[in-house]
Amino acid sequence: MNRQTRIFQAIKEMGADTGATASQIARNLQLDRANVSHDLNNLYKEGKLKKSKGRPIYFSLEENGDKDHILSKIDTFTQKNPSLHVAIEQGKAAILYPPKGLHTIIMGETGAGKSMFARMMHSFGLESGRFSNDFVSFNCADYSNNAQLLLSHLFGVKKGAYTGAVDQEGLIEKADQGILFLDEVHRLPPEGQEMFFKFLDDGTFRKLGEADQERSAKVMIICATSENAQSSLLQTFIRRIPMVITIPPLRERSEKERYEMIKDFFKEEAIQLGKEIFVSANTLYSFLYYPCPNNVGQLKNDIQLACARAYADFITEKKERIQINSTDLNAYVREGLAYRDNKPAIQLNHRYYIFSKQAEDAPMIEDPFEQTQNIYDLIERKHHELTDKGLPKNEINTLMDHEIEQSFTQYINSVKQKLDTADLLKVIDVKFIKLSEKIIQYAEERLQKRFDNKITLGLALHIHTSIERLKLGKEIMNPKLNSLRTFYKQEFWVALESLRLIEEDLKVNLPIDEAGYLTMFFKSEHMGLPEESREKVPVIVMMHGNSTASSMADTVNQLLNENYARSIDMPLHMSTAAAYESLKKMALKIKTKSGLLLLVDMGSLVSFGEKLQEDLGVPVRTIDAVSTPHVLEIVRKAVLGYSLDELYGELMTADYQVAKNPVNHDQPAKLAIVTACLTGHGSAKTIKNALKKYLSYDKNNFEFISINISERTEAARLIHTLSKEKRIVCIVSHFHLTDQYPQFSIEDVVRLKGIKEIQTLVDQEQIYLSMEETLHHHLEKLDARKIVPDIRRFLETVQEHLNTTINKNDLIGIVLHISCMLDRLNLDENPVSYSEKATYIENNKQMFNTLKEILIPLEKKYALTVPDDEICYIMNFFEWALEENQGAKG
Structure with a gap:
C-alpha cells in the first residue's frame, strides 16, 4: 500500500465527520509532515477529501469520496497534461x-x-498491484562497446565463469516482479539486442558461464530511445516489443501544460530547499516562452539553476529572501520575454508569485487560468513594468493613461458570460451582487440604456475588490479622473450617486477616484475616450521603392494594433515632382x-518637409534614415498624444542618429559598444552609464550607442547598418x-564580471585604431583603414582552419607585417627571399597550403600575388605563436 493510500485509509478510519490535521496523521502514521500535507492536498484536489477553513486545516471525507480506488498519480498527471492522454492510456494498458x-x-x-514517463508507469503498476518490486534502470550507452560486460551486468555471473569471477546477481534478477528500464536502447549493439531474444520470448535466461541451469524472472521491459527505432534497432528486436509510445516534445505541448510543469518544478525546489521561493512574473514568462530545444529536461534544469543562484544570493545575504527576477536568468532563457507578445494567452497580474515548502500554501500561487483579474492589480502591474524599464516620470504618466483604458477593457472581458449568480456566490458575498444589481438598475434608468450581464458581474467583483483593498490600507487612485469627468459628464454624475449608494450600504468611505472607475463601467460600451483637446500628430512614412514604405508602415500598424501610420511608396521611375504631389495630396x-511628421529614407525626400510646410502653413518635421524600430517607437508615442516637438526631439537624439550621418572616410571610424534593450531606453542607458564609469577609453574615438530591439530581425539589420560606420567592439x-561580435549579458556588466573582458577588447581595438593611423601615413599605395580589417579577417580564418588561437599581441605583430608586405608588393619592389624555402614548405605542407588558399581573396582584392617566400615568413609568425601557446599549456 503506497503512502497516499495509507493516508486516505487513515482518514476513513477516523470517520467522515471528525477529520484530522496533517500533523495528527503524520504523528499517527509516523510519516514526514510535509509529505503527508502534500498527499492530503492531492486527495483534496482529486475530490476525495474536503478541508476546513481557517487554521489548523482539518481534512475529512467528501460525501462521494469513500471509494476503494483513489485517483492514481498517472490519472492526476493526465489532468495536467492532456496532450499525453493517448500515451498515458497506452502506458496503463501495457501495465495491466x-x-x-x-x-x-x-x-x-x-x-x-x-x-519520467517510465517511472510513472511503474508507479501505476505498484498502485494497481501489478508489481511488487522496484524500478531498475540501465543505461545501454555505458556498456555499448563490451558485449561480455553487458551480458554479465544484465544476466549476472556464475562463480568461475572467468578468472576471479564470483557469483553476481544481474539486473534481470533484481528487477523480478518489477520493471527493467533500458535507457538509450539504440546504443545497444546488435549482439546485445540478440541477448534479450530468449528472455523476451519466454522469460528465461542464463548467467554468464552458466550452461546447465536456466532461470526465470517476471520482468516487464521498458525501452527508451531518441532515435528512429526502425533504423537503429534490429527488426527482430522491435518485433518483440509490442507497445510503442511516443512522447511529444515540449514545443508541441500547450501553454497551460508548460505552465503547470513550471509551477510543479518550482514547488519541488521549494520543498527541497524547505523555504519559500519568490518568482517574478517576468521570470515565469521567460520560462513559459523561451526556446527550449532539450525539452522538459532542460526546462527543469534551468529552473533548478535559477533556484540555486537565488539560494546562493540568499545565504550570502545579497538578497533578503530567495527571489528570482528575469535579470537573474541566463540570456537564452530571458529570450522568452521577446516571444511573449505573440502568445498573450496567459496573463500574470502580480509582480511576484510565492512557491512554498508547505503544500497548504499552494493557493498563494495565483493561477491566471482560474482567477478573475483585479483592475487595481492590473494597473499596479503596468506601472511597475514601466518603472522597471527606467522610463522618465512624464512618459510613464502618458503611457499609464493608455494602459488604464486597456486594463479596464481586459478586466471586463475576463468576466466570463457563463459566470452566473450561483457561480459568483462561491467567490464573493451575496451583498455585493445585490448592491451591483441595484447600481446597474439605477444607471440604466438615468442613462436610458441596457447593460450586459457581464458588466453587472464585473461591477460586483470590482466593489468586492475595492472594499478588500481599503481593509488592507491600500490606496485607490485613478489618473484618468479629470478626463473621465470632462468627457463623460452624465456617466460621472451617475457614478457619484452610485458611490453614495455603496458608502451607505457598506458603511465605508470611498475616495472620489473610485467614481472614475464606476464611470468606466457605465461608459464601457465605448471603444475609448474621445480625442483629447490636443490633436494627435499624423505620421507619414515615405521611401524609395515599390513597397518599402507601405511594408514598414503595415508592420508597425500590425504590431501596435493601430491603423495610424500612413505611407507613400516612391518607385524609382517616379519623378520627384510626382512624388511631392502625392505627399501634398495626402497631407491636405x-x-x-498640430503639424506633421515625415519619415523618409534619403535623397530628394529629405527636402520635402520644408516645401510642404510652406505650402500648407503647418509645421512639418522631417527625419531621414529611419528603420522599422524608429517608426514603431515614434508611431507608438504619436498614438499616445506626444506633440510634434516631443516626437522630433526623441528621434533626433544621438541614439536615433546611428544610421543617419554619412561616413567620412577621411576620418577613422569610431569604436562603439552597442547596448540593446526592448525600448532603447531604461536598462540600455543604465548599462551605458555603467560602462562609461568602469571602462578606460579614448573619448575622442569611442562612443556608446543604445538601440531598440523590440523586433529582433530589425535590430540585427540596424547593427549591420551601424557596422558600416562604426567599428563595433561588442554588444551588451x-x-x-548576432554571432558577428562578442556579446555580454546585462548581468555581466551589472555584476562587473564582464568589465575586465570588455576592457581587453577595448584596449585591443584602440591599438588597431592607432596602428591604422600610423600606417595611414606610412603606406604608399594601400589605405590602412581598409587593409587592416581585411587582414584581421584573413587571420581569423587562418586560426579557424588551423584550429588554434593566437595571442592578441602576436596577432598585432602579424597584422603590421602583412600590411607592409602587401603595400611593398603593390609597389612592385624586389621581393624578399626565404632560405631553404623548398625544405621548409615540404616540412610544413599543410600550413603552407592553408595559408596559400586563404590568401586568394586578398590577392584578388588588391590585384597582386603573394610569393611563396612571403608566405614562409608569415608561417614563421604562426609557428612561433603556436610554440608559445604550447609552452604556456605545458
Whole structure:
C-alpha cells in the first residue's frame, strides 16, 4: 500500500465527520509532515477529501469520496497534461495487460520526459498491484562497446565463469516482479539486442558461464530511445516489443501544460530547499516562452539553476529572501520575454508569485487560468513594468493613461458570460451582487440604456475588490479622473450617486477616484475616450521603392494594433515632382493643424518637409534614415498624444542618429559598444552609464550607442547598418542578436564580471585604431583603414582552419607585417627571399597550403600575388605563436 493510500485509509478510519490535521496523521502514521500535507492536498484536489477553513486545516471525507480506488498519480498527471492522454492510456494498458504486462518502447526527443514517463508507469503498476518490486534502470550507452560486460551486468555471473569471477546477481534478477528500464536502447549493439531474444520470448535466461541451469524472472521491459527505432534497432528486436509510445516534445505541448510543469518544478525546489521561493512574473514568462530545444529536461534544469543562484544570493545575504527576477536568468532563457507578445494567452497580474515548502500554501500561487483579474492589480502591474524599464516620470504618466483604458477593457472581458449568480456566490458575498444589481438598475434608468450581464458581474467583483483593498490600507487612485469627468459628464454624475449608494450600504468611505472607475463601467460600451483637446500628430512614412514604405508602415500598424501610420511608396521611375504631389495630396486630406511628421529614407525626400510646410502653413518635421524600430517607437508615442516637438526631439537624439550621418572616410571610424534593450531606453542607458564609469577609453574615438530591439530581425539589420560606420567592439544585451561580435549579458556588466573582458577588447581595438593611423601615413599605395580589417579577417580564418588561437599581441605583430608586405608588393619592389624555402614548405605542407588558399581573396582584392617566400615568413609568425601557446599549456 503506497503512502497516499495509507493516508486516505487513515482518514476513513477516523470517520467522515471528525477529520484530522496533517500533523495528527503524520504523528499517527509516523510519516514526514510535509509529505503527508502534500498527499492530503492531492486527495483534496482529486475530490476525495474536503478541508476546513481557517487554521489548523482539518481534512475529512467528501460525501462521494469513500471509494476503494483513489485517483492514481498517472490519472492526476493526465489532468495536467492532456496532450499525453493517448500515451498515458497506452502506458496503463501495457501495465495491466496479463499476465505480466506488455514490453514497451518509449520514443521521443532528448529531454522529452521518457524516463519520467517510465517511472510513472511503474508507479501505476505498484498502485494497481501489478508489481511488487522496484524500478531498475540501465543505461545501454555505458556498456555499448563490451558485449561480455553487458551480458554479465544484465544476466549476472556464475562463480568461475572467468578468472576471479564470483557469483553476481544481474539486473534481470533484481528487477523480478518489477520493471527493467533500458535507457538509450539504440546504443545497444546488435549482439546485445540478440541477448534479450530468449528472455523476451519466454522469460528465461542464463548467467554468464552458466550452461546447465536456466532461470526465470517476471520482468516487464521498458525501452527508451531518441532515435528512429526502425533504423537503429534490429527488426527482430522491435518485433518483440509490442507497445510503442511516443512522447511529444515540449514545443508541441500547450501553454497551460508548460505552465503547470513550471509551477510543479518550482514547488519541488521549494520543498527541497524547505523555504519559500519568490518568482517574478517576468521570470515565469521567460520560462513559459523561451526556446527550449532539450525539452522538459532542460526546462527543469534551468529552473533548478535559477533556484540555486537565488539560494546562493540568499545565504550570502545579497538578497533578503530567495527571489528570482528575469535579470537573474541566463540570456537564452530571458529570450522568452521577446516571444511573449505573440502568445498573450496567459496573463500574470502580480509582480511576484510565492512557491512554498508547505503544500497548504499552494493557493498563494495565483493561477491566471482560474482567477478573475483585479483592475487595481492590473494597473499596479503596468506601472511597475514601466518603472522597471527606467522610463522618465512624464512618459510613464502618458503611457499609464493608455494602459488604464486597456486594463479596464481586459478586466471586463475576463468576466466570463457563463459566470452566473450561483457561480459568483462561491467567490464573493451575496451583498455585493445585490448592491451591483441595484447600481446597474439605477444607471440604466438615468442613462436610458441596457447593460450586459457581464458588466453587472464585473461591477460586483470590482466593489468586492475595492472594499478588500481599503481593509488592507491600500490606496485607490485613478489618473484618468479629470478626463473621465470632462468627457463623460452624465456617466460621472451617475457614478457619484452610485458611490453614495455603496458608502451607505457598506458603511465605508470611498475616495472620489473610485467614481472614475464606476464611470468606466457605465461608459464601457465605448471603444475609448474621445480625442483629447490636443490633436494627435499624423505620421507619414515615405521611401524609395515599390513597397518599402507601405511594408514598414503595415508592420508597425500590425504590431501596435493601430491603423495610424500612413505611407507613400516612391518607385524609382517616379519623378520627384510626382512624388511631392502625392505627399501634398495626402497631407491636405489629413487636414492637420498640430503639424506633421515625415519619415523618409534619403535623397530628394529629405527636402520635402520644408516645401510642404510652406505650402500648407503647418509645421512639418522631417527625419531621414529611419528603420522599422524608429517608426514603431515614434508611431507608438504619436498614438499616445506626444506633440510634434516631443516626437522630433526623441528621434533626433544621438541614439536615433546611428544610421543617419554619412561616413567620412577621411576620418577613422569610431569604436562603439552597442547596448540593446526592448525600448532603447531604461536598462540600455543604465548599462551605458555603467560602462562609461568602469571602462578606460579614448573619448575622442569611442562612443556608446543604445538601440531598440523590440523586433529582433530589425535590430540585427540596424547593427549591420551601424557596422558600416562604426567599428563595433561588442554588444551588451539580454538577447542574443548576432554571432558577428562578442556579446555580454546585462548581468555581466551589472555584476562587473564582464568589465575586465570588455576592457581587453577595448584596449585591443584602440591599438588597431592607432596602428591604422600610423600606417595611414606610412603606406604608399594601400589605405590602412581598409587593409587592416581585411587582414584581421584573413587571420581569423587562418586560426579557424588551423584550429588554434593566437595571442592578441602576436596577432598585432602579424597584422603590421602583412600590411607592409602587401603595400611593398603593390609597389612592385624586389621581393624578399626565404632560405631553404623548398625544405621548409615540404616540412610544413599543410600550413603552407592553408595559408596559400586563404590568401586568394586578398590577392584578388588588391590585384597582386603573394610569393611563396612571403608566405614562409608569415608561417614563421604562426609557428612561433603556436610554440608559445604550447609552452604556456605545458
